[in-house]
Amino acid sequence: MLTSAKSRLIHLASSELPVQWHRLSTRIIAVSLTALALVLGMIFSTLLLSWRLEGAGAAINDAGSLRMRANRMAIELMDARGGRPSGLPEQMALFEDTLTRLRYGNAARPLFLPNESSIRAQFDRVAQDWQQRIKPALVADMRRSPAEAARYLAILPDFVGEADQLVQMIERDNTQKTALLRLSQIALAVLACLGTVAMVHLLYLWIIRPVRSLQDGLLRMAGHDFAVRLPVETRDEFGELAMGFNRMAGELQELYWNLERRVEDKTAELASRNSALASLYDMTTFLNLPNDIEPMCRGFLQRVMAQFHADGGALRVLGPEEDKLHLLVSEGFSPAWSATEHCMAVDACFCGDPVRLGAPSALDLRSAVHESSRAHPCLREGLAGLWVFRIGAQGGVMGSFSLHFHAPRRLSPAESDLLETLGQHLGVAINHLRLSASARQLAVVEERNLVAQGLHDSIAQALNYLNLQIQMLADAAGAGNLSDIEAIVPRLRRGVEESYQDVRELLANFRTKLGHGDLRLAIENTMERFQRQSGVNVVFRFADCGGAPMALEQQLQVLFILQEALSNVRKHAMARQVVIEVSDGADFTLEITDDGLGYDSAKVFAGDHQRVGLGIMRERAARLRADLELDGRPGNGASVRLTLSRDHRQPA
Incomplete structure (x- = not known):
């Protein structure tokens, strides 16, 4: 307070001075110029005085020469008398030239x-006396x-x-000026x-003392005395520096005082993030x-x-009609509550709000019941606090999960982000399970289709052939035709053997398993x-x-x-040799060629006759x-x- 009041007084006092006088540079320049002008004035006065002394000395010499020339003129006058x-x-x-000078x-x-004036008057008397x-x-x-020429000598x-x-x-005046010099x-x-x-003294007041004060403040601050403040006594550069030092000291003091609290806050925040991770x-x-899905x-x-110390929880998923939520699992509730809440409309309770609105909610059910006409069986369970988040994946909503508390709790932004992320992870997991189930079902359907195709192509045709032979055998037995019976029985035996081979081949094909790189x-x-x-002889060439x-599939x-x-x-070609050629490069090719009976492509691939x-x-x-490519x-x-x-080959 004292420092602040003193600063205001200095500001008011200095505001009456010229605008630039409070600047240290201005004062130093002004004092330096004043000292320079004074010294130069003194030097100029001494130079002028010495110059005048020199002129007076010359005047003494010339004035003294008047006496000498007057006596010389007397001598010259005597010489003229003697005829010289x-x-x-x-x-x-x-003489006159000297008087003029x-x-x-x-x-x-x-x-x-x-x-x-006295010297000038004496000179005028001398000059007048001469004239x-x-x-x-x-x-x-x-x-x-x-x-008769004696007048000059007389005067x-x-x-x-x-x-x-x-x-x-002149000599007396010169002596006085010499003393003055x-x-x-x-x-x-x-x-x-x-x-x-x-x-x-001025440099000490203007520079040295502020510097020493600043140095002392820095030493005290180096000793962790952040309460130090410098007195602001001027408005010059050092005053501004002192004010800046005081601001810096205040900020450092605040930072130092709050450092422990900030470290604790950052530590708690870091712990919270680590816990979330x-x-x-x-x-x-x-x-x-x-x-x-249920476990x-x-x-x-x-x-x-x-994780969030909840007293109860429930997880609901959307039904196929997407307007009802079905209770999948719950914790912390009575069986009666689970029986009544097993299925509800999306808009029947606050638990459906994230599904409808797409945003989580944290509610105090007591106030929500007072403001809304919707019933809340959770209050009968003693649970007044409610957090609800949606379960979603790939932009869609699959349901919601809720956390219940005996007393309402505030939901922080970090907790909200974590729960939303967990809901998305759960949605991805549920979606993955559903897709896996669909993929398994599709695989079963495809394999059944392949089995049906294999049976139709092999066993079904063989059984149809055997059925026809049995009918012919029955007709021959009814007619008592032994020759036909003897002809039919071997055909039945061959048909059964072929069917058996077909079954073994199908079983071998269905049991085929591959590992990475096991195709050859x-x-x-x-x-x-x-x-x-x-x-049949087989020739195998692998390049x-x-x-x-290649991918296993x-x-x-x-x-x-x-x-x-x-x-x-084996069934149709009656071949003696088969050639299998494989080229495993960037493009994969497989070619099977036989030397059998061949076939007519126009008949084989025409209409319903395609095999x-x-x-x-x-x-x-x-x-x-x-x-x-099929060719025959x-x-x-x-x-x-x-x-x-x-382009279509997939790496393993």
């Missing part, structure tokens, strides 16, 4: 009289006889005294010392076990109830069995062209087509999505060629 050559005019010109000065030398007395006296003495001492007094006055130098030295001290893993493992659903419900071995076993049963192992269909082709050879065995081979080839000519044998392209 005289340089008096030149000396007079030099002293009057107007010469800044280039430099030379000028001090700017003092009015000395110069006229010299001119007059030059024209007189030597005996010369007075003029020299005036010139000497001018020199003395020394005082200025001393003042400049004192000012330099004071300026240095003042600058050091473990629950999902356990539930997925359980649902993948081989179970019937699977009961195990699912029991695990969900244990299975073909060789089938070929050997065919040779034993028929006595391994780098083909990948496709291998089995290829083997069935081979068995059917060999069965037709059942050939039709079965074509159905199996269609199931493989392979090409089947009367007296020239027959061939069967099966081609499975790489």
Whole structure:
């Protein structure tokens, strides 16, 4: 509070200053410029004073030369009296030139009289005395006889005294200025010392003390004293830095104080997620076990109830009409409740809301009963809390499951997501069981169809033949025709033997099993069995062209087509040799060729005369999505060629 109030006072006080004065850079520049201007002023004044001293010194020299030139002109005047050559005019010109320089000065030398009125007045007296007395006296003495030329010499001492007094006055002024120069130098030295001290003091106040305060704050913060705050005494850069430090310290203090709580929250959240993942893993493992639908659903419900500590639970599935829910399993309810709730309409209870609305719900049944006219037998069981979730798979709804509690419980978003996921897993498992049952039923139907086709093609025809022979035997026995009876009995024996062989062949075909890569071995076993049963020579050629192992279902269909082709050879071809050729590459080909009686394709494949065995081979080839070529000519044998392209070949 004290720091905040102090900051507001500093802000109000500094707001009256110029806009930029609170900036440290502005103050440093202003002080530096002021010190520079003051020092330069002092230096300029001393330079000006020394310049004037130099000019006054030159003036002393020229003023002193007036005395010398006045005496020289007296000597020149005496020489002129003795008849010697005289340089008096030149000396007079030099004298006047010196007076002119002293009057107007010469800044280039430099030379000028001090700017003092007494000195100027004394110079004017000297110049006036020269013009009015000395110069006229010299001119007059030059024209007189030597005996009469004594005027200049008479007034010369007075003029020299005036010139000497001018020199003395200039020297006194120069002495004063020299003392002033020394005082200025001393003042400049004192000012330099004071300026240095003042600058050091200002730098300490503006920079060093804030830096030390910031350093102290950092040291205290390094010692985990996050309650430290820096005083904000200015609005400059260090004031902004102190405010930023205080904000950072406050945030660190809040983070440090809340760190343990956040770690606990994150730990709890992580534990919750781990528990959810473990629950999902356990539930997925359980649902993948081989179970019937009722034990699977009961195990699912029991695990969900244990996970969420529910006091009761129920699992309902939609009936075929999709407007009623059938109770499949329940836990924690009395038999009377299960008897009354075994079947209900989807809109008869809140348990059907997820099926109708597609969203889960968490209810307090006591308030729901008060607001709704629907009955709730769960209240009679002492269960007031209800969570309901749907069971779905692949976008469809298959039913719902509910968790019941003695007291209402709040459903968190994480729990809702987990239960929805579990409901989807259960829906997938139920759908998988139903599809598996449908697949098994379809497989049974297909195998029955194949058995029926095999029986029709072999045993049924043989039995029909035997039935016809028995009728002929009965007619011959009734007529007492022994020769016909003797002819019919061997035909009956051969028919029974062929039927027996057909039955054994069908049993062998139905018991055929394959493993990965066992197609060649299975073909060789089938070929050997065919040779034993028929006595026909078989030539087998297998070309391994780098083909990948074929799927078991496709291998089995290829083997069935081979068995059917060999069965037709045994029954109808009367062949001496059969050639089986296999090419196992990217494309798989199987070709069976015999040298038997052959057949007329136009008759065999026309209308209702098509043989059942050939039709079965074509159905199996269609199931493989392979090409089947049947070719035969009367007296020239027959061939069967099966081609499975790489596009339809399935890897094992």
